[in-house]
Amino acid sequence: MAGTFDRLTGLGLDISARGLDLRDIVLPQIGSTRIEGRIDLVGRITGSLAASAVAIEASAADLTVNSLRFDSAAGTIRWADRTLRLDPVDLRIGDERYKISGQVALAAAPRISLTSSVTGGRLSTLLGLAGARLGVPLDGTINGTATLDGPVANPAARLELAIPAGRLGDHPLAGHVDLTLRDGAVTIQDLEFKFRQGRVAAAGRYDLGGESQVEVSGSDLEFDVLRPLFKFRRPLLGRLDFTMQLSGTLAAPELGLDVEVTRGGVAGATFDSLVVSAFHRNGLLHLVQGLLNQDGHKIRASGSIPFNPKSLRFDDLAPLDFRVSLADVNLSLLRLLTDRVEDARGDVHGTLTVGGTVAAPRLGGGLRVDGGTVRIRGVRTPIESLALNVVFDGNTIRVAQASARLGGGMARLDGAMRLALAPSNGAMLEIPQDTPVVLQASNVRLDAPPLVNARFDGSVRLWGALGDARRPLTTDGRIVASEGTLTVAGGPPGPGRIFPLTFQGLQFVAGRDLALQVGGLRFSLKPEGALLLTGTMASPLLDGTVEVQRGAVTVLGNTFDLQEGSATFRPALGLRPQISALGVTQVGPTRITLEVHGTAPDALTLDLRSDPSLSQPEILALLGRQSGISDLLTGDVAGLLRAEITRRLLAPVTLAIGRALGLSELTVDYDFERPLRLTVGKLLLPNLYVTATTTFEEHARWLWALEYRFAPGWQFAFRVGQDGRLTAIFWYATRI
Incomplete structure (x- = not known):
């Protein structure tokens, strides 16, 4: 600052500053606006x-x-005669320009x-300046002006904007807005948005202190x-x-509200x-009326619901009266609800x-279906002869009858659930444990390639609450699978959220002629042997035995014929199965037999x-x-044999667990005499993985990695x- 002060001529001060940090200046607070x-x-x-002037x-x-x-x-800011003038202030972001002038x-x-x-x-820039969010994907280019004029306590405003190129989601639009504000009332002079097809327009007056009359319409x-x-x-x-x-006021x-949709729905x-x-x-x-019409099949709805549009909440204590009726409705309407339904036929009758x-x-x-047929996408076995009778009584939804034919067998569902208020004040469906919902299957064949093609018998019970995380849905029961193959796919699991389901001893029993296929290796499951599933969908636990058919195991150039083998899991052992295996190989006139038994990985006994x-x-x-490897005598042949055999035994189990957890990779390594090592991985992009490896020593060690696997064995x-x-x-890895 430099200049003069004279009692006769007044002030003559020059001021300047460079790099002045706005955080060091006490600026007037404008709501929650942050200026830096x-x-x-x-x-x-x-x-x-007494009357200074500042420019x-x-x-x-x-x-x-x-x-x-x-x-x-x-910009230029002036102060004189108790008046602040912006003359003007100009803001720019790229090609965007915002200008403010006035006093x-x-x-x-x-x-x-x-x-x-x-x-x-x-x-989006204007919303960012205001610290506001629309909550919908609307953006576009804007040109126009806004004026504010009159007493500070009650100014009049005018907003004139043109949107030459905008988008609502992936729908292009163009439009213009002309609004005025005076004495607490907003008058919509003109508001119109034109889409690729059709237009939305609004007109009227919205008065904060009196009667309002606004109409919004959309056509075509x-x-x-x-x-x-x-x-x-x-x-x-x-x-x-x-x-x-x-x-109203x-x-x-x-x-x-009046709405009409013609030829609507989703693909299929x-x-x-x-x-x-x-x-x-x-x-x-x-x-007053809700009517859905499809080829003469009609769903009608009418009634009244206590709802506050200002708070977007229902009145929990006010009475409600609502009715839905089905007139000659067809099951094909299921395809409107989910794309998992490929085809559905059959008459539906009922009222609610x-x-x-x-x-x-x-x-x-109640709701009744007679003789329905439903095909689920990805499942070759159709649901046929579907018969359903559901009764609504008070707060109870009772399944009086639910049966269908699947692959020559029968499936039946019995039970009831109650409609109740959840702790979050929403609605929930609860099933008491003493009266669970029971699903029974008899001689049902399920063909869902590439994972399942087998016959199933048994029953499963389900109880808990849908809508209350404190009481998740829980299931137990016994299922016998036979006459077919269960396949573990090698690819990463599909996207999807893990369903909150708890297993309380769901037993899978191997029947006759049941196999587990993993790549080119086929595992036959021991008849009457069982796997018991406990834990949750997010963290399942296995208990049971998996057996392997004859197969070749190549280690250090020697091919062993694996004649028998099994891995027995117990929840207390976690991922440490009990191993038993027998393999033989022929070296010239000598027949060599390998026996492996014990608990993997550090309590295995190998006998040659x-x-x-x-x-x-x-x-x-x-x-x-x-094998032609000169240093074999100094190596750990037994350790390598153990690693290869346990890899073959555990492959189907680790792949199945990985898929259940939503992982692309889950492996357990038993190399040489080193401790147990668990690796989990997830595919991010094609050939790009993130992995986490934990080595269970006296003090567990972990290692995170981002891996680009650009060719088999190379990363x-x-x-x-x-x-x-x-x-x-x-890194390059290969097996010898």
Whole structure:
């Protein structure tokens, strides 16, 4: 600062600053707006102490407002005669330009007169400046002006915007908005959005202190424009027309809604028309008519629901009265609910009435299906002769009959569930443990390639609550699988969230002629042997025995014929199975037998015998000469044999566990005499994996890695260990 002060001529001060951090300046707080950056300024103060005048030119290259950084900000700010003037202030982000000009007069009755203009701006930028979020994927280019004029306590405003290129989700749009605000009332002079097909328009007056009258309409729209608004996953088909009217006061609003969808639905499942007529008055949402029509099959709904549109909440204690009726409805409507249904046929009849309150609903009516057929995508076995009779009684949903034919056998479902209020104030379905839902199967063949093609008998019980995480759905029972093959696929599991299901002793029993296929190796499961599934979907536990058929095991150039082998799991042992295996190989005239037994990995006993009889060193030397590896005698042949055999025995189990956990890789290594090592991995992108390896020594060690497996056996990896050291390695692995 430099200049003069004279009692006669007044002030003459020049001021300047460079790199002034706005965090060091006490700025007036504007709501939750955060302003950061460094500014350069130069200016002059003139006039007298009683009536000074200030003119400042300011600029910044890193001005940030609510985490939104501008490429440049510059402008002139003046203060004189108790009036603040912006002359103007210009903000830029790329090709976006925002300009503010005008004045604020701080007289006895303060007045404001500001004009803001935007050229090539973005809706997302304006929302970021305001610290607001729409909650819907709407963005676009904006041009226009906004003016504010009048007393600070009650100014008049005008907003004129054009959106030449916008998008709602993946739907392009263009539109314009012309709004005015005066005396607490917003008047919609003109509001229109044009989509690729159809338009949305609005007009009217919304008065914060009096009567309102607003109408919003949409005509000839693609039904799919609702998908980004309601976050539907599947594309919607059809044409949408609607009209919504708002009237009444802010304290007692009245809403009216008329909707018509023609030729709507999703790919593979469409309906002819959907008509909805509803209004809201005195705290009740009245559905005058809801009618879904598909080839003459109709679903009708009507009634009233206590709903507050302002808070978007239901009134838990107010009475409700709702009714749904089915007139000649077909099961094909199931395809509207899920893309897992490939085809569905059969007549559906029934009604559902809901009374009581939202907190304590009372159900009535029933649902009946006779002779239905349903095909599930990915399952070759159709559900045939479906017979269903469900009774709604008070807060109970009772399955009076549910049976179907599957692959020549019969499946039957019995039980009931109760509708109750969840701790989160939502609704939940609960099934008491003393009266569980029971699924029974008799001679049912299920063909779901490539995983299952076998016959099943048995029963499964289900209880718990759907909608209350404290009481997850729990299942137990006994299933016998026979006459077929269960296949463990080698690829990564499909996407999906793990369902909150708890296993309380679900027993899988191997029947006759049942095999487990893993790649080219086929494991026959011991008849009457069983695997017991406990734990949860996120952390399952196995208890049982897996047996292997004859197969070849190649170690160090020697091929052993694995004549028998098994891995027995116990929950107390975790991933440490009890191993038993027998393999033989022929080296010239000598037959060598290998027996393995014990608990993997550190309590295994290996016994090598030969015919004619040789000592252990002689057998090892013979194996070394057969493989052509000179240093075999100094190596750990027994350890390598143990590792290969346990790998073959455990492969189906670890792959099955990995798929259940949603992993791309789960392996247990038993190499030489080293401790147990568990590796889990997940496919991120094609050939790009993230893995975590834990070595169970006296003090467990872990290692994280990002691996690019660009060819079989080849990988490039970045690894970080427990000590924090980062290493990069180029790796090739092969079996000998």
